[in-house]
Amino acid sequence: MKTLKSYIMVAFAAALLIACDDNNESIESEGTHVSAVLKLQHSLGLGDEFVLTDSNDEDKTLELSKFKYIVSDIVITNTDDEAIALDNNDAAQLIDLENADATNQVFAYLTGIPEGSYKSISFGIGVSQEVADGSTEDQIKLMELAESDMQWTWNPNSYIFSKIEASDINSVETVSNNLQIHVGNKGDFDGYRTVNLTFPETLTLSSSVSPSVHFTVAIEELFNPEAPGISVAYDAIGAHGDSSDISVNFADNYANIFEIHHIHPTEEAINLEDVEEENHSDDDSSEHSH
Amino acid sequence: MKYYTFVLVLLQVLVSCNDVDEEYADFEISFEQPINFPTPTYDFEDNPITTDGFVLGRKLFYDNRLSLDNGINCSECHNQSHAFTHHGHDLSEGVHPGVFGTRNSQPIQNMAFMNDFTWDGAKDKLWDQPLIPITEEVEMNETMENVVAKLQEDSEYQQLFSTVFKLEDAINSVNLLKALSQFMGVMVSSNSRYDKYVRGEEGGVFTDLEKEGLALFQQKCATCHSGELFTNQEFINNGIGENTSLPDETGRARISSSNPFATVEELKASDDYYKFRVPSLRNVKNTYPYMHDGRLVLLSKVLDFYDDDTYPLMTKMNNLDSRLIQTNEDGTETLGISMTEDEKVAILAFLETLTDDEFINDERFANPN
Incomplete structure (x- = not known):
């Protein structure tokens, strides 16, 4: 009897295993059309030297070692003033200079935007408290992005919104005064900010093109913004003790470092799977060249 | 084989x-x-x-x-x-x-x-x-x-x-x-003898000592260990002194600070320094040792701690919870909650009624492997 039961179980298990196999087949082979490409060109790359003012009003030469930020809640508005909110499980990005090309560009590929004419875009730097407190299902991609060293596991809002780090290259002679600012929603300070930008010309999205939007990201303007932004000494927050006014000013500056320089409205249509594959092979080749 | x-x-x-x-x-x-x-x-x-x-x-x-x-x-x-x-x-x-x-x-x-x-x-x-x-x-x-x-x-x-x-x-x-x-x-x-007692269910019988303990508990402890969860869920400094072997401990100050890089010295200035959550007392007999760092092994010692006549003594930091400070007529302060030894016996007897054997033995929660 026991043997018979085992046989039946084996047969059943085998049937189940075969059934499991079936599931993997039904994915469409067409690929996912890229609606638009965001090309974020940063003013600095990792390893670049730049000059910032410290809290003693002295200029210090720093070498950039880290700059990364989460982009979420992308909203694109068409010429009829309809706002299309892109799903964070598709559109959220971790922009990291570690992954930049030789001209400090990082690409973000947006998919699934309805065809049409668009006039503006907005996005958040970090993750809003509303999203962090909201649907867990809507945070699947954000959590995965955060696992690339953008997570305070021990904080109620576990997302780190942005990190900038640079070392004071003259620290051999003086006490080192490195730059290290990590922004999130911590204590009574919420560093989430929204960037709002208008396209210089109408952006037309259709299945026959994958237009690109070329952004400039002026990293130094986090500290020395154009008016009405308020300048921030690079060592005034973070590791050197916090003052919420300065933190607020610094976070505010994030909203103003982005500009849309131009768009390429008619670039050839591409598929997400193809660019992802290409990026992976790029990784491989760069590894070989080292 | x-x-x-x-x-x-x-x-x-x-x-x-x-x-x-x-x-x-x-x-x-x-x-x-x-x-x-x-x-x-x-x-x-x-x-x-x-x-x-x-x-x-x-x-x-x-x-x-x-x-x-x-x-x-x-x-x-x-x-x-x-x-x-x-x-x-x-x-x-x-x-x-x-x-x-x-x-x-x-x-x-x-x-x-x-x-x-x-x-x-x-x-x-x-x-x-x-x-x-x-x-x-x-x-x-x-x-x-x-x-x-x-x-x-x-x-x-x-x-x-x-x-x-x-x-x-x-x-x-x-x-x-x-x-x-x-x-x-x-x-x-939720099925301790206490629960059955308050819900009037079968098995919910208290001895006189346990009834006395419940009354004393409500009078002396339930301000913080309140409600059916036996915690008001607040973060307080309860007078537990710094643990010198854990010098980086700052309690809730680390969480409430807006500075992710705040040093221990900076966090000592916070009003949340050495504040910890008021823990639930359900199954408290089984959850020994006590306090955030487990420094008190016996539940009776926890009562001795709060009754500040007896060792271990409370530590008065600036943010010691005001409910644990009584100002006497002569202007001196008494820390903690005064309890006689008999009262402690009754409170301990009551606390044991919070043990929930059904929960502790519920096979649904056990390792299925």
């Missing part, structure tokens, strides 16, 4: 998909609201509790793959027999031999009713709380990415996750955490 073992292993592998139905079909899980409890904080809309989700969460809870080198699982420090605390340990060793955490393992019970989690309220949502023990170096020291990769290699997990979350490739960090949350959400301790 060897041959039989091989066949058994083979069978085990083959029927692994099927295991779940075979073993667990004998119960259905649903969240049960005790009539004497407050409204749950658990988000049932976002993460509904199902039998399959509970079973998956339980499997994860007892799975060593959540830790570095598959060393330990959650039950290492959360034993059911001790209301899911670490059977008598003050602090707990994680995956690295000789490396200890800095806080006493807290019970996992009635999580579905809590506003905040961990001693300092590092988390305000149950679902992402396990990020802490899984990733902390002094605990399981694993990355979520690695855990997900390990589970993805296991066809049984692939199937379980797909069943619970109703899609292919459902194994990801969020779903893993949600399954754990479903398991923990069901872990409700």
Whole structure:
């Protein structure tokens, strides 16, 4: 009897295993059309030297070692003033200079935007408290992005919104005064900010093109913004003790470092799977060249 | 013998998909609201509790793959027999031999009713709380990415996750955490003799001493250990002095500071320095030792601590909770809560009625393997 039961179980298990196999087949082979490409060109790359003012009003030469930020809640508005909110499980990005090309560009590929004419875009730097407190299902991609060293596991809002780090290259002679600012929603300070930008010309999205939007990201303007932004000494927050006014000013500056320089409205249509594959092979080749 | 073992292993592998139905079909899980409890904080809309989700969460809870080198699982420090605390340990060793955490393992019970989690309220949502023990170096020291990769290699997990979350490739960090949350959400301790007493149920009989203890408790302790959860869920400085062997401990100050790089010296100036959550007292007899660092082994010593005539004494920091300071007529201050030795005996007798043997022995919460 026991043997018979085992046989039946084996047969059943085998049937189940075969059934499991079936599931993997039904994915469409067409690929996912890229609606638009965001090309974020940063003013600095990792390893670049730049000059910032410290809290003693002295200029210090720093070498950039880290700059990364989460982009979420992308909203694109068409010429009829309809706002299309892109799903964070598709559109959220971790922009990291570690992954930049030789001209400090990082690409973000947006998919699934309805065809049409668009006039503006907005996005958040970090993750809003509303999203962090909201649907867990809507945070699947954000959590995965955060696992690339953008997570305070021990904080109620576990997302780190942005990190900038640079070392004071003259620290051999003086006490080192490195730059290290990590922004999130911590204590009574919420560093989430929204960037709002208008396209210089109408952006037309259709299945026959994958237009690109070329952004400039002026990293130094986090500290020395154009008016009405308020300048921030690079060592005034973070590791050197916090003052919420300065933190607020610094976070505010994030909203103003982005500009849309131009768009390429008619670039050839591409598929997400193809660019992802290409990026992976790029990784491989760069590894070989080292 | 060897041959039989091989066949058994083979069978085990083959029927692994099927295991779940075979073993667990004998119960259905649903969240049960005790009539004497407050409204749950658990988000049932976002993460509904199902039998399959509970079973998956339980499997994860007892799975060593959540830790570095598959060393330990959650039950290492959360034993059911001790209301899911670490059977008598003050602090707990994680995956690295000789490396200890800095806080006493807290019970996992009635999580579905809590506003905040961990001693300092590092988390305000149950679902992402396990990020802490899984990733902390002094605990399981694993990355979520690695855990997900390990589970993805296991066809049984692939199937379980797909069943619970109703899609292919459902194994990801969020779903893993949600399954754990479903398991923990069901872990409700509400059938102690005290509960039966207040609900007028069978077995809910108190002795005169226990009745006296309850009255004294309500008078002297229930300001903070209030309500049916036996905690007002506040963070307070209760007079426990600094632990010199844990110089980096700052209590809730670390969480409430807006500066992620704040130093211990900076955090000492915070009003939240050395504040900890008022713990629930349910199953308190089984959750020894006591305080955030487990420094008091006996429950009677905890009462001696609050009754400040007796060693161990309270420490008055600037932010000692004002409810623990009485100003006398001559202007002097008395710290703590005065209790006679007889009153302590009665209170201790009452506290033992909070032990919930049904919870501690509930086979649904036990390691199924």
